Amino acid sequence: MLRTLDAPLLERWDALALACDAAPFLRPGWTAAWARAFGRAGALRLLTVERGGDLVAALPLLTSPFGLRSPTNGETALFAPIAADSEAAAELGDRLVALRTPAIRLDALPGEDPHTAALPDAARRAGAAVLVRPLRRSPYIDVSGDPVAFRKGLSKNRRHGLRRLQNRMREAGEVTLTVHDGRGDDDLEPLLADGFRLEAREWKRAAGSAILSSPAAVDLYTTGARWAAGAGILRLAFLRLDGRPIAFGYCLQQGGVLFFLKLGMDDSLAKLGPGVVFTQHLIDYAFADPGTTELDLLGENEAYKADLADGTREQVRLQIFPSRVAGPAQRAAVAGAGLLRAAVVERLTEGTRDRLSAVRNRLRR
Structure with a gap:
């Protein structure tokens, strides 16, 4: 169920996040601060799964006429579904795909997390078109x-x-x-x-x-x-x-x-x-x-971090196109645009890339 936020639901969401040892960026306090700062508080909803009256899975989403997306931008360190177990994660994926929406886009997902994998798995079972692309590798130190x-x-x-x-x-x-x-x-x-x-x-x-x-x-x-x-x-x-x-x-x-x-x-x-x-x-x-036990350096695996890190974790962008009719064409168009953009950027001078990066950063915010 995609639910409007209220105080009792926020408390239950936070309790689930703590019980599942979710990162602080997945807790409602930080998510609400992000939504308020970037003018999206009115569009924030929570997709939930309950079992015996207990909240067992949650995924915050932003609604728009064009579909659903994660409450993320360039200031987001990490985004992920919260689930008590694999069954709850699978049901969350099923409910996500069942929502009547043109497209779904989730950014900064941990690529190697099984609860994250439950989302594209559910989409493929439902016959939806799925596109998963790498965004970055985030470094960490074992302390x-x-x-x-x-x-x-x-x-x-x-x-x-x-x-x-x-x-x-x-x-x-x-x-x-x-x-x-x-x-x-x-x-x-x-x-x-x-x-x-x-x-x-x-x-x-x-x-x-x-x-x-x-x-x-x-x-x-x-x-x-x-x-x-x-x-x-x-x-x-x-x-x-x-x-x-x-x-x-x-x-x-x-x-x-x-x-x-x-x-x-x-x-x-x-x-x-x-x-x-x-x-x-x-x-x-x-x-x-x-x-x-760990110092998570977050962000890109820049040179000064790579020299220190014990390893990295991949973050990905997941896009789901639920329509069995239009979905494959939507996926092909998005994938093709991504390849074209990468080819164009490769040919730009370093100065032009820096200027475009500055514009992109401002637009993201």
């Missing part, structure tokens, strides 16, 4: 072991470069890592202001991808921080030099995982490598917490 062994496992160049930057930093002043959870004496507003300022690096402003480039993004990460602080999962980490914040990480910590969403740094101190030193401090922080 359940020995931090000394982790450091020894890094490349020689990485270890040497880190030691050099740490020595430079110590020579410049006192270096500390402080982590704030938004409770007690923590005042969120100035902490977020410092963090957003550090995150708004010049190249990110030029590309339109900085948080401060978009009022909607500021709303998301501010409202999301307030919700996460109330839920006890907010972690705003700052690397400070003589008390001055020089690098920042916007993180959420839940279920043994530290999710690293945003990185910022003071580029005027580039010679000290504030981003590199901060990331290593955050890794040390995660290793030192006995309740944390």
